[in-house]
Amino acid sequence: MTDLLTLGETMAAFRTTGPLRLGGTAGISVAGSESNVAIGLARLGHRAAWVGVTGADEPGELVRRTLRAEGVELTWARVDATAPTGLILFENRVADINRVTYHRAGSAGSRLGPADVTRVFDAPGPPPRLLHVTGITCALGVEPYQAVVEAVRRARDAGSTICLDVNHRNRLWSVAEAAAALRPLLPSIDLVVASDDELAVLTDATDPASALLSAGVTEVVVKHGAGGATSHTATGAIHRPARTVPVVDTVGAGDAFVAGLLSGWLDGVDAAARLDRAVTTGAFAVATRGDWEGLPDRAELALLDHGPGG
Ligand code: CKP
Ligand code: MG
Numbered sequence: 001m002t003d004l005l006t007l008g009e010t011m012a013a014f015r016t017t018g019p020l021r022l023g024g025t026a027g028i029s030v031a032g033s034e035s036n037v038a039i040g041l042a043r044l045g046h047r048a049a050w051v052g053v054t055g056a057d058e059p060g061e062l063v064r065r066t067l068r069a070e071g072v073e074l075t076w077a078r079v080d081a082t083a084p085t086g087l088i089l090f091e092n093r094v095a096d097i098n099r100v101t102y103h104r105a106g107s108a109g110s111r112l113g114p115a116d117v118t119r120v121f122d123a124p125g126p127p128p129r130l131l132h133v134t135g136i137t138c139a140l141g142v143e144p145y146q147a148v149v150e151a152v153r154r155a156r157d158a159g160s161t162i163c164l165d166v167n168h169r170n171r172l173w174s175v176a177e178a179a180a181a182l183r184p185l186l187p188s189i190d191l192v193v194a195s196d197d198e199l200a201v202l203t204d205a206t207d208p209a210s211a212l213l214s215a216g217v218t219e220v221v222v223k224h225g226a227g228g229a230t231s232h233t234a235t236g237a238i239h240r241p242a243r244t245v246p247v248v249d250t251v252g253a254g255d256a257f258v259a260g261l262l263s264g265w266l267d268g269v270d271a272a273a274r275l276d277r278a279v280t281t282g283a284f285a286v287a288t289r290g291d292w293e294g295l296p297d298r299a300e301l302a303l304l305d306h307g308p309g310g
Helices: 033-043 058-069 114-122 135-139 142-158 175-188 196-202 208-214 253-267 271-286 299-306
Strands: 004-007 011-016 026-031 048-051 053-055 078-080 087-094 097-103 130-134 161-165 191-195 219-223 229-233 236-240
Touching (some): 004 033, 004 114, 004 142, 011 058, 033 058, 033 130, 114 142, 130 135, 130 142, 130 253, 135 142, 135 175, 142 175, 161 175, 161 253, 191 196, 191 253, 196 208, 196 219, 208 219, 208 229, 219 253, 229 271, 236 271, 253 271, 271 299
Parallel strands (some): 004 048, 004 130, 011 087, 130 161, 191 219
Antiparallel strands (some): 011 026, 219 229
């Protein structure tokens, strides 16, 4: 059985060490919030499947090869030869500050649609234990949004637990557009993950966590960046500070955090231990360059507690 099913767009990522206009060399890898989460879970020994569309091109091959190498299941991923794989540029400017540019309009990734999801859930076999969706996939267009709606509907009917990461991207859509798309999903969502400034996408309430819990969400996990994270459930709130590590690259930290959180959920540990694992995997991501390259395996999870010799 697949532990986690997720769907979204994964792009070829180019990372420069300075302004792109100066030329020079770039590191090439892949990036995509949902596949970052899938990689994070696969590294921790869980079975993670990614649904998405890549072009019949070298960037698409890079995406597929990388995800396969990381142990992410691609049974339901698809190649569309009529559109290019999207690209993302990270230009390192100052310290850990990157300028991010997308080249993804009209990409193969945005051709994801509800039929991609129907195929997964109509296939024989047990449903995924977890479905993870993010606002980014919803922002890619009508069809990708309908894919998320279909995934949430089918996962709810199948009894899977459903996690939503707001992942608001101003470059893709406005807060009002995101609110109109994501709020109708809330009655089916079990676990919400958002940074504190993203909560307004989901509710206008002055106490957003309480409002979301009253609306039927079981757990609301709020990320405060360097201030750590708080889990809100019906039984109260638990806070964990962020782990102190050198900040190298914060892109992907949110996804690493989600991977730790969901790994804890799959292992059946309590909310405090889930949050501990989330701040730990998040710290691995910020302390290393790249979206997912520095994510820990099981043995490495304890490194931040004891150091390499501990
Ligand atoms: O919220 P995070 O910094 O963890 O997300 C980073 C990812 O998918 C990055 O991989 C990028 O490709 C994206 O978010 C995006 O579409 O912005
Ligand atoms: Mg995020």
